Amino acid sequence: MTGIDGVVIVGAGPVGLFLAAELRLADVDVTVLERRTERPPITKGVAMHARTLELLAMRGLAGIFLHSGVRLPGWHFGFLERRVDFTGLDSPYPFVLSFPQDRTEAILEDRALALGARIVRGVQAVGLEQTDDDSVRVITPDADFGAAWVVGADGAASTVRRLAGIDFPGTEATFYSYLGDVVADAPPPPGFNVVNDRGAMMVAPMPGGLHRIAGYDPERQQAGRGALTMDELRETAARISGADFGLRDPKWMTQFDSATRVAATYRSGRVLLAGDAAHMHFPAGGVGLNLGLQDAMNLGWKLAAVSQGRAAESLLDTYEAERRPWAEDVARHTMAQTALITATTAEGLALRKLLSDLMGTLPEMNRTLARRLSAIDVAYPPPNAGTGAHPLTGTRVPAADMPDGRPTTAEPTPGTTAIVRPDGYVWWATDDPSPDLNAARAALGVAF
Numbered sequence: 001m002t003g004i005d006g007v008v009i010v011g012a013g014p015v016g017l018f019l020a021a022e023l024r025l026a027d028v029d030v031t032v033l034e035r036r037t038e039r040p041p042i043t044k045g046v047a048m049h050a051r052t053l054e055l056l057a058m059r060g061l062a063g064i065f066l067h068s069g070v071r072l073p074g075w076h077f078g079f080l081e082r083r084v085d086f087t088g089l090d091s092p093y094p095f096v097l098s099f100p101q102d103r104t105e106a107i108l109e110d111r112a113l114a115l116g117a118r119i120v121r122g123v124q125a126v127g128l129e130q131t132d133d134d135s136v137r138v139i140t141p142d143a144d145f146g147a148a149w150v151v152g153a154d155g156a157a158s159t160v161r162r163l164a165g166i167d168f169p170g171t172e173a174t175f176y177s178y179l180g181d182v183v184a185d186a187p188p189p190p191g192f193n194v195v196n197d198r199g200a201m202m203v204a205p206m207p208g209g210l211h212r213i214a215g216y217d218p219e220r221q222q223a224g225r226g227a228l229t230m231d232e233l234r235e236t237a238a239r240i241s242g243a244d245f246g247l248r249d250p251k252w253m254t255q256f257d258s259a260t261r262v263a264a265t266y267r268s269g270r271v272l273l274a275g276d277a278a279h280m281h282f283p284a285g286g287v288g289l290n291l292g293l294q295d296a297m298n299l300g301w302k303l304a305a306v307s308q309g310r311a312a313e314s315l316l317d318t319y320e321a322e323r324r325p326w327a328e329d330v331a332r333h334t335m336a337q338t339a340l341i342t343a344t345t346a347e348g349l350a351l352r353k354l355l356s357d358l359m360g361t362l363p364e365m366n367r368t369l370a371r372r373l374s375a376i377d378v379a380y381p382p383p384n385a386g387t388g389a390h391p392l393t394g395t396r397v398p399a400a401d402m403p404d405g406r407p408t409t410a411e412p413t414p415g416t417t418a419i420v421r422p423d424g425y426v427w428w429a430t431d432d433p434s435p436d437l438n439a440a441r442a443a444l445g446v447a448f
C-alpha cells in the first residue's frame, strides 16, 4: 500500500488531471490512477467556453489555448438555425474557443506532472474500502493505493461512484446520435446544421483537416450504441442533407446516446466525485468538459485545505452545494437541446422556427443563452444571503491573477474591496474604504 495522507484521483481524463494540478499547487501528495496505458487518439470535445478560459487565465494557462485555438463568435443551441452570438459577453473572452480535447488533456497532464503529481497508467480501480475514519483504499489488480481522500474522476461509467454506493438518477436514453470525424472533400460552409423531416445533421470543421459530422437519424435508432460504418454515414448525410460532402477516411466513428444523469451526492465519506463521474448528458452546447474543469477548480482548494488540516471538513460540503445545482442546470438545458435536435415532426419544425426567429428579435434571449452556455452566470450566493453578506459575495471575478492558487484581493467595483477565492469567486467584500483584511481573512475559516 502506498501513501496514506494524500489524495488518490481515479481517472486521468481532463478533470482528474486538472484537479491533480490544483492540489499540487498546495503541495498535496497526489497520485492519479488511469486504466489506459496511453491517451486514445480521438478528440471528444472541442468547445471551450468563456468562464473556463477565465479560470485557466487565473492560473496563467490561457495563453497556450488562445494561441492555437480558433475563436468562434457563435455556437449552436439545439441546432437552431440562428446561432447564439457570444460577442456581447461581459468577459475578456467573448467567443467559443475551438480546441481539441486530446490537446487539452496533453497540456493538463504536462502541468500536473510538472507540479509534481504522480500519474500511474495501466492501473484500473476495481475496489474501494473506506477502512476507518481517516483513510480509504483503492484496490487495483496488482496493488492497493491508500489515501486520506479519493476522487472519482473516472468518467460517466464511474467505477468509484458505483463502489461508493452513490446513485446516478436521471433519464434513460431517448435517442442515439451518430458521429463521424472524417475527411470531407466537399464540405458545406462552417456553421452548417440542418433539421428537417428526415433528421438532423451538423458539419463542423475540426483541427487536422477533419470535419465532425453528427446528429440524429431516425432510421438509425435500431443500431443503438457503438459501431457506425463509412457507408452508413455517407448514406445518412445524403438522405438528411441532400449531399454526402465527399466523406472519407474516418478517424472516429460512433453512435452515442442521450442519457442524462446527475449523481445523488458528490461525496460519500472520504470519496468525492468530479466531472463526468458526477454528471452525464448529451454533448449539446459543448459544455461537459467545461463543467468538469469548473468542478475541479471548485474542489481543488477546498480538498487541499481540508486534507492539510487548514479548514474544517464542512468546507467540502460546499463543493456539492455549489456545483451540483449547475450540473442540474446543464442537464436541463442539454435535454431542451435534444428535444430541439430531434424535433423533426411538422410541429417540432414549427417550434424550432419560432424559437430561432425569437432569438433574432429578442436580444435578451440570445444574451441569456450565451451566459448560460459560457457559464458566465455561475455564482455561489451564500446560503445565509440576506443576513449581512455583501451582495457581491459568491459572484464571479472575470479576471484575477492567482497562478499559485492562493486567494487574492481585488476591486470588483470602484470603492469595493474583495477577497477572491482561489477559484475566482468573491469570498468576502466590503465597501469600507479602509477594511481590516487580516481580520476578514481570519474569519473565513481557511488558513493559507
Ligand SMILES: Cc1cc2nc3c(=O)[nH]c(=O)nc-3n(C[C@H](O)[C@H](O)[C@H](O)COP(=O)(O)OP(=O)(O)OC[C@H]3O[C@@H](n4cnc5c(N)ncnc54)[C@H](O)[C@@H]3O)c2cc1C
Pocket: 010, 011, 012, 013, 014, 015, 016, 033, 034, 035, 036, 044, 045, 046, 047, 048, 101, 123, 124, 125, 126, 153, 154, 155, 156, 158, 159, 160, 179, 256, 274, 275, 276, 277, 283, 285, 286, 287, 288, 289, 290, 291, 292
Ligand atoms: C462526442 C462528444 C463531444 C463532446 N464535445 C464537448 C465539447 O465540445 N465541450 C465540452 O466541454 N465537452 C464536450 N464533451 C464532453 C467531454 O468530452 C467530457 O465531459 C469530458 O471528457 C469529461 O472529462 P472527465 O475527465 O470527467 O472524464 P473522462 O474524459 O471520461 O475521463 C475519465 C478517465 O478515467 C479513466 N477510468 C475510467 N474508469 C477507470 C478505472 N476504474 N480505473 C482507472 N481509470 C479509469 C478513463 O480511462 C478516462 O481516461 C463531448 C463528449 C462527447 C462524447
